[in-house]
Amino acid sequence: MRNIGSKRLAAVACAGVLALATACGTSSGGSDGDKKASADQGGFSAPDVPMATAIGDPEGQVNILAWPGYAEDGSTDKTIDWVTPFEKESGCQANVKYFGTSDEAVQLMKTGEYDVVSASGDATLRLVAAGDVAPVNTKLLKNYADIAPFLKDQAFNSVDGQMYGVPHGWGANLLMYDTEKVSPAPTSWSAVFDDASQYAGKVTAYDSPIYIADAALYLMDTQPDLGIKDPYALDEDQLAAAVEVLKKQKENVSEYWSDYLKEVQAFKSGDSVIGTTWQVIASVAQGEGAKVEAVLPDEGSTGWSDTWMIGAEAKNPNCGYLWMDYITSPKAQAAVAEYFGEAPANTQACSLTSDPTFCDTYHAEDAAYAAKIHYWTTPIEQCLDGRTDVKCTDYGDWTTAWTEIKG
Amino acid sequence: MPPMLWLGVAYLGALAALLITSLWTQNDFTGEIERAWTLENFQDLFRVDVYRTITFRTIGIAALVTVIDAVLAFPIALYMAKVASPRAQRLLVIAVLMPLWASYLVKAYAWRGMFSADGPIAWVAAPFGLHSPGYGLFATTVTLSYLWLPYMILPVYAGLERVPSSLFEASADLGAGSWHTLRRVVLPMAFPAFVAGSIFTFSLTMGDYIAVKIVGGTTQLLGNVVYDNQGAANNLPFAAAVATVPIVVMLGYLAAARRTGALEQL
Missing domain, CATH: 3.40.190.10 (Periplasmic binding protein-like II)
Incomplete structure (x- = not known):
């Protein structure tokens, strides 16, 4: 029932957003000119959004927008829970909203209500180009060093060598x-x-x-x-x-x-x-x-390679960073990857999965295999x-x- | 005056904003709205065949649901208004209103269960070697007819209650059979009530997208196109352009209803 309720809410919210977006006028899109300058990555340059320089005191909560199964708090299955340990550890209460398609994620991020999002390759650049997400200071994330190198600085998660998120995991449809x-x-x-x-x-x-x-x-x-x-x-x-x-x-x-x-x-x-x-x-x-x-x-198959991104207008950026660091930690990665059925981005997770052959099955450390999946990407005019x-x-x-x- | 002001600002204002948005365009990549005046959305609406198909399908279903509800509502309303004892009358009104207390979603999902491959309809049909019709236009029509039936029964009941019982006797005294009385006396007098009910059933169907998503299978109605463009593709201007279609259809419907004189008699 949680899902039904949230769908209904989403519908109401959409109606509200529709009214606001049209009635309130020029709050967004006023600076389209500078956002559309051409660049090598499919005809856009990232708008200037400041990057965090330090993680301050946690705000007490974080609003997470995620693919179903990425932020389980035990409500689907009592034994599937990696959100509660995060809440205890960080002091940030996690408010999770699941989305069903990348379009929905892009749409919901525009509301500015969410601090972090697990975006697939067909959403990431659209979010970056629209200025809805901020560059991520990977130096602040303890676990970033352990992320598989073939997922870093990719066309779908970085612009001009600046990462716009932390790789989460990848897999095939x-x-x-x-x-x-x-x-x-x-x-x-x-x-x-x-x-x-x-x-x-x-x-x-x-x-x-x-x-x-x-x-x-x-x-x-x-x-x-x-x-x-x-x-x-x-x-x-x-x-x-x-x-x-x-x-x-x-x-x-x-x-x-x-x-x-x-x-x-x-x-x-x-x-x-x-x-x-x-x-x-x-x-x-x-x-x-x-x-x-x-x-x-x-x-x-087609597939996904997901990235945790932080909202440009995140109200809880510190808890957002804490979440990004936590969800890419070996323990959380092992839990998510096994539950969702995907290769974890943090290969340290491979020694923590309950099935010792899990990472081999999903080719988690196999860059050549990863290259064979056709990851969701936004089609653009430049082939x-x-x-x-x-x-x-x-x-x-x-x-x-x-x-x-x-x- | 203040209530009218409310209506003007909140309701007509929102509609005006919608119309303005439909004249803008959207950057397909970033999803940002670009505020440059253009008729592109309306051109697409007319140029691409699929939108015409969907419009006619939506109008067709709305009309079908309205007819089904009118046919179902008449005997129920007639019984409630003219046959039932006052006590039974009150109970029946409550019974008709009762489904409105339950959530729309619960009712739509109940019909999803009814039509599913292992649901009650399949179970009843199985001994005859038949299957459930599955999700699609048929299931959508049934579900919407069910959902909006009370909105038809109540105005028709109110309309029939106002038909004096003495007219039934007068008609009988003049030699008309009960069928003849219904057709020549009751139906013409209840017609405005049917028109009033049909405005509900027709407009509610025109705008529905949730029931279609739940039981409609691959079917799309206008509401789904609006939802997909606004909720999924994030193309608010085009969604606004599509949303003007049901508004225009409803204005046409209301104008036609006025011409019948039904609205004045309410």
């Missing part, structure tokens, strides 16, 4: 299926695309424009002629091909999900039998008795795959395309 109704076990994404009709009306997919990349990734494999090199760099023809795949898929889709509990429930009741998922959803569904498995298909002879479709185009796919 998986294919979940009902072991009783789907056999043999699927090994390819074709189970939800070209062969989806055998599960007509029981297929599910992620309700966000970024899901178009999953179709593009599938096309990289099945239609090499299209010349897709990067599923986030699609020119108009390539986008049209991906949209075609998704429109065909829609005929077999029961519903799209963005609320993870809705997907768990749909698999439990049998309304969905196959579709894209995260490891944590599969684990929760299994915990509730659903007969499901999640696999990484042969084509590879991310380096093509200069053609304009790529940007996220706005993807949003419109997604509405058209859903029809």
